Every structure is written in C-alpha cells, then in structure tokens.
Amino acid sequence: MTTIVAPMPGTILEVLVAVGDDVVEDQELLILEAMKMENPICATCKGKIRELTVTEKDTVQTDQILVVME
Amino acid sequence: MAFDTLIEELRGKKDRALLMGAPHKIETQHAKGRLTARERIALLLDPGSFFELGMLACSDMPGMEDRTPADGIILGFGTLNGKRVGITASDFTVLAATLSRVHGKKVHDFKQQMHQYRLPHVFLGDGGGGRVPDGQGSIGMTSSAMMGTRSIFNMYTNHRQAPMVTAIMGNCFGVPMWQACAADFVVQVKGSTLSVSGARALQKIIAATYTDEDMGGWKIHAEKTGIVDRTAEDEEDCFRIIREFLSYMPQNNRELPPRHPIPEDSGRNMGAIMDILPEKRTRAYDMYKILLSIVDSGSLFDLKPLFGKTIITCLARIDGRTVGIVANQPLVNGGAMGTDALEKMTGFLCLCDSYNIPLVFLHDSPGFLVGKEAELKKVGAKVTNAMDALSQVTVPKISLIIRKSYGQGMFSMCGPSAGPDFVVAWPSAEISFLDPVVAADIAFGALPDEEYQTLKNQMIREAGPLPAAGRYFLQDIIDPRETRTYLVNVLDIIADCEGGGMGNHLLANWPKQF
Numbered sequence: 001m002t003t004i005v006a007p008m009p010g011t012i013l014e015v016l017v018a019v020g021d022d023v024v025e026d027q028e029l030l031i032l033e034a035m036k037m038e039n040p041i042c043a044t045c046k047g048k049i050r051e052l053t054v055t056e057k058d059t060v061q062t063d064q065i066l067v068v069m070e
Numbered sequence: 071m072a073f074d075t076l077i078e079e080l081r082g083k084k085d086r087a088l089l090m091g092a093p094h095k096i097e098t099q100h101a102k103g104r105l106t107a108r109e110r111i112a113l114l115l116d117p118g119s120f121f122e123l124g125m126l127a128c129s130d131m132p133g134m135e136d137r138t139p140a141d142g143i144i145l146g147f148g149t150l151n152g153k154r155v156g157i158t159a160s161d162f163t164v165l166a167a168t169l170s171r172v173h174g175k176k177v178h179d180f181k182q183q184m185h186q187y188r189l190p191h192v193f194l195g196d197g198g199g200g201r202v203p204d205g206q207g208s209i210g211m212t213s214s215a216m217m218g219t220r221s222i223f224n225m226y227t228n229h230r231q232a233p234m235v236t237a238i239m240g241n242c243f244g245v246p247m248w249q250a251c252a253a254d255f256v257v258q259v260k261g262s263t264l265s266v267s268g269a270r271a272l273q274k275i276i277a278a279t280y281t282d283e284d285m286g287g288w289k290i291h292a293e294k295t296g297i298v299d300r301t302a303e304d305e306e307d308c309f310r311i312i313r314e315f316l317s318y319m320p321q322n323n324r325e326l327p328p329r330h331p332i333p334e335d336s337g338r339n340m341g342a343i344m345d346i347l348p349e350k351r352t353r354a355y356d357m358y359k360i361l362l363s364i365v366d367s368g369s370l371f372d373l374k375p376l377f378g379k380t381i382i383t384c385l386a387r388i389d390g391r392t393v394g395i396v397a398n399q400p401l402v403n404g405g406a407m408g409t410d411a412l413e414k415m416t417g418f419l420c421l422c423d424s425y426n427i428p429l430v431f432l433h434d435s436p437g438f439l440v441g442k443e444a445e446l447k448k449v450g451a452k453v454t455n456a457m458d459a460l461s462q463v464t465v466p467k468i469s470l471i472i473r474k475s476y477g478q479g480m481f482s483m484c485g486p487s488a489g490p491d492f493v494v495a496w497p498s499a500e501i502s503f504l505d506p507v508v509a510a511d512i513a514f515g516a517l518p519d520e521e522y523q524t525l526k527n528q529m530i531r532e533a534g535p536l537p538a539a540g541r542y543f544l545q546d547i548i549d550p551r552e553t554r555t556y557l558v559n560v561l562d563i564i565a566d567c568e569g570g571g572m573g574n575h576l577l578a579n580w581p582k583q584f
Binding site: 007008035036037038039 | 352353
C-alpha cells in the first residue's frame with residue numbers, strides 16, 4: 001500500500017483518475033492549485049488506485065493523504 | 071639472522087594492530103550491520119592499494135598501549151578509481167574511536183600532509199568525542215592538540231584545494247562532526263547519527279530524553295540541517311556514492327575535472343524536451359526530467375536533494391565534461407526559492423568555483439518564498455550572501471532562461487547583469503520585474519475590464535524574451551531541442567580558452583556552513 005500526500009497546502013483543481021484505475025509510475029493523478037501554480041501530483045510507483053480521499057475544490061494541508069494506491 | 075628477535079617482536083606488534091580493538095568488539099560492530107575500519111578501507115579503495123601510516127601508534131596513557139592499536143584511527147594512502155587519495159578511518163573497536171593526544175596527532179599530521187600534497191582525502195567517521203580521562207586536568211587539556219599554539223585549527227579547516235569527503239558510518243560525535251562540517255562532500259549511511267554531543271552524556275548533564283537518532287539521524291541532516299549531501303542505504307552504497315562523487319572532481323584545484331567517455335545514447339530525448347515543459351504557463355513540471363534529457367546518460371549526481379528542494383544543485387557531465395547545475399524546481403512551491411535553497415546554492419557556488427567546474431543555471435522561478443517565516447530565517451541575508459558569492463565566482467557561467475525569471479530572482483540565478491559568460495532563453499521565457507498577471511492587477515486593477523484585459527495581455531507579451539534579445543541583454547533565443555548542442559558548443563569554446571575554464575578560486579576560503 002502506498003499513500004500519496006499533498007506536498008504543500010492548496011486546493012484540488014482536477015482529479016484525473018478514478019478508484020480501480022491502473023496507473024504507471026509518474027502518471028499525473030491530481031492537479032493541486034498552490035502558490036498560483038497548477039502542480040501535478042504523480043504516482044510514485046506503478047499500481048492500482050484503491051482510494052481517493054479528496055474531490056475537486058477540496059482544500060488540503062501539507063502531508064494530507066490524497067490517494068491510496070496498491 | 072641478525073635482529074631476528076627484533077623483527078619477530080615488530081611482526082607481533084603489527085599482527086596485534088591488525089586485530090583492532092578485540093574480537094568481541096568486532097563482533098558487536100558486525101552485529102550492528104557495520105564493518106570495521108580496516109574492512110571499510112579495503113572495500114572503498116582499489117584492491118590492495120592501502121599504504122598505512124601510524125600502524126604502531128598507541129595511547130600515551132600508562133598501561134593503555136596494548137588496548138589502543140593505532141590509537142583508534144587508521145590512515146594512509148591508496149588509490150580510488152585508479153587515482154591517488156588519502157584515507158582516514160575511525161576505528162570504533164578501539165575505545166569507540168575517541169579523541170586522545172596520539173589519535174589527534176595522527177589526524178592533524180595527516181590532514182596537513184594531504185593539504186601539502188593536494189590529494190583528495192576521504193574521512194570515514196564512526197564514534198569520536200573526547201577520551202576520558204586522557205584530556206582531564208590542565209595539562210591533559212592544553213596538551214591535547216599536541217603540536218603547538220595553532221595546531222588545533224587544522225581539525226576544522228578545509229582550504230578547498232583538494233576534494234575532502236566525509237562519510238558518517240556510525241554514531242558520530244566531535245571529530246567526525248567537524249570533518250563533516252568542513253568537507254566538500256558528506257555522505258551519511260542510514261542508521262548512523264551525527265551530533266556534537268551524544269544523548270547518553272546529555273541524559274546525565276541536562277536530563278535529556280531524546281536519542282542520538284533524534285539529534286542527528288539521516289533525516290535530520292538530509293532534510294533539516296543540510297550538513298549532509300547524500301544519504302546511503304548501506305555501507306556498500308556509501309562507497310559507491312563516494313566513488314561517483316570523486317569521478318566528477320579534479321585531483322586538486324590546479325587541475326581541470328577529468329573528461330569521461332560520452333555514453334552513446336546521450337541526448338537522445340532532446341527531440342521530446344518540449345513535451346516536458348507544459349504549454350500552460352501556470353502548470354508545474356519536474357525540472358529533473360529536463361536536466362536528465364540534457365546531460366550525458368547516467369551522469370546526474372544530485373547534492374542535498376532533500377534540503378531546500380526549490381533549487382536543484384547537481385554535478386553532471388555534458389559531452390564528457392563536468393558541469394555544476396543550479397536549477398529551479400517548479401514542482402516544489404512553484405519554484406519559489408526558499409532560504410534553505412539559497413544556502414544550498416551558495417555552498418554549491420563555492421564548490422564549483424574552487425574546483426574549476428563551469429556552472430549552468432536553468433531559470434524557472436517566480437522569485438523567493440517570502441513572508442514572515444522567510445524573514446525570520448533571514449531571507450534578506452541569504453539572498454545577499456548568494457549574490458556576494460555569485461559576484462566572486464570565477465569559473466565560466468552559462469545561464470538558460472527556460473520559463474519564469476522575475477525580479478531579484480533573475481539576478482540570483484545569474485541572469486543578465488549578474489555575470490553570465492553565456493546567456494540565452496527559450497522562446498517560452500518570461501522575464502519581468504513581477505509576474506505580469508500580478509503586475510497588471512497592481513497597475514491596472516482599477517480600470518474597466520476591457521481596458522484591463524488589453525493592458526494585461528500587453529504585459530504578458532512584453533515579458534517574452536525577444537525584446538531583451540533585441541537589446542543584446544540575451545545573446546540568443548534557442549530552440550529548446552538544441553539546448554544540449556548549445557551547451558556542448560559553449561563547453562568546447564571554454565575548453566579552448568586560456569586555462570580551459572580554470573577559476574581563480576576566490577570562494578575557496580568561504581565558510582563551509584552558513
């Protein structure tokens with residue numbers, strides 16, 4: 001199980017994957033709007049999306065879990 | 071044969087020294103997953119190349135001679151990657167490699183010799199701290215530096231004339247800490263610790279409740295203090311990292327870094343480099359992907375990757391030649407440079423200036439990470455310090471403006487007027503005092519919408535690189551796909567100039583820590 005966390009505080013702009021999707025390493029999962037930038041949040045390894053803990057427009061804090069992968 | 075007895079006695083002493091502390095201490099060391107000092111030296115150096123000095127040294131305390139082979143510090147010469155180096159290794163099995171008079175004299179004398187010979191010096195630290203009761207009493211303390219009124223300074227100084235590498239391989243205090251803070255490159259093995267004082271002593275002195283790990287575990291130094299440049303998974307990985315670091319470095323500051331063969335597939339991703347840079351100006355991307363496309367395959371050697379992550383500092387090879395790269399990282403905080411990152415950059419400028427390594431800057435940053443927290447961390451001082459250092463860099467500097475380059479940040483990244491020898495932009499560059507959208511809000515925010523939009527769009531257009539190239543503040547605007555070729559040509563020109571890009575090393579005597 002791998003968790004993907006927010007690297008900085010911001011707002012979720014886009015969710016690019018759904019639960020059950022197979023993803024490859026480095027694939028963009030979410031776009032986090034922070035520091036006036038759209039920051040892609042990428043998969044740290046190959047795997048399947050098990051859980052998405054956020055939806056678009058959610059405000060998140062640093063280190064908050066965004067995605068759980070297996 | 072004459073002298074048989076004496077030779078036999080000498081052999082006995084040397085055999086004893088090779089056994090180090092005691093068999094059970096060696097077992098304890100192995101049980102911790104750590105090697106002994108002699109095993110480490112044998113593994114790091116080219117096989118059979120170790121030439122030892124001071125094997126017969128021992129403690130000067132009465133009755134301690136047999137318990138202190140080499141007095142806890144093993145040193146000498148050897149070869150590494152086929153090149154001559156000096157090596158010093160703490161022997162934890164001898165009184166935890168604590169510092170005593172003879173131990174200290176060995177460290178001092180050898181550092182001085184390495185300084186004279188201008189050879190790379192590797193220090194493998196494990197243990198340390200002062201030895202009790204050796205240093206007790208006014209004679210014990212004042213004689214602990216052994217050799218004269220200024221002899222102690224040698225312990226903390228590094229004149230950056232030949233590369234100095236320190237590895238942290240056990241629970242390190244005292245001497246290894248000073249060697250880490252003075253070194254050009256520091257690697258720490260996971261599971262080791264590095265602190266000025268040990269938790270056991272602190273529990274007695276100030277009733278501390280924390281551990282050595284809390285004070286100086288790898289995460290502390292890799293992420294918070296920045297004292298350590300790289301973290302190693304284990305000892306073998308540590309030696310691999312040291313060999314790799316030294317492969318980029320000259321033997322000393324009077325030489326240029328060695329040129330290496332160019333891997334055949336280098337630059338093969340240059341055609342697709344525009345796929346990495348997002349079309350949308352506000353979209354972040356990973357600068358490492360750009361760097362990996364440009365440099366020779368497999369040659370990117372990151373320094374302090376987990377500290378001040380808004381700026382990447384790495385050694386790399388382009389066309390087989392060593393370069394030092396300073397690049398903004400838009401993926402972290404939008405590339406806004408933080409105080410740790412500025413500190414990291416200043417240290418890196420000192421390294422490159424000292425060892426004749428040309429610098430390449432890649433701009434994509436909105437400026438500095440400002441605010442109350444930044445002010446409390448002396449952001450003004452960090453910016454000034456970095457600029458002061460940049461002004462004194464004497465190796466060639468190449469500046470590439472990839473995307474954003476705003477305000478003071480443009481100067482800090484060696485942009486126009488901040489001393490670049492070569493300065494070009496990609497067509498995607500945006501150069502201005504402020505982000506044009508922010509500036510339009512400030513200047514025209516009160517105007518009717520239509521007028522505001524027109525003026526804002528004009529500001530965005532004017533931030534493009536063409537006007538600056540028209541006034542020769544930029545020497546050219548290049549097709550991003552030609553970036554590697556551009557750098558290869560520039561490095562060729564530098565190699566042909568007098569001295570081949572040798573610097574004057576003005577930053578060699580700058581502090582190692584800030």
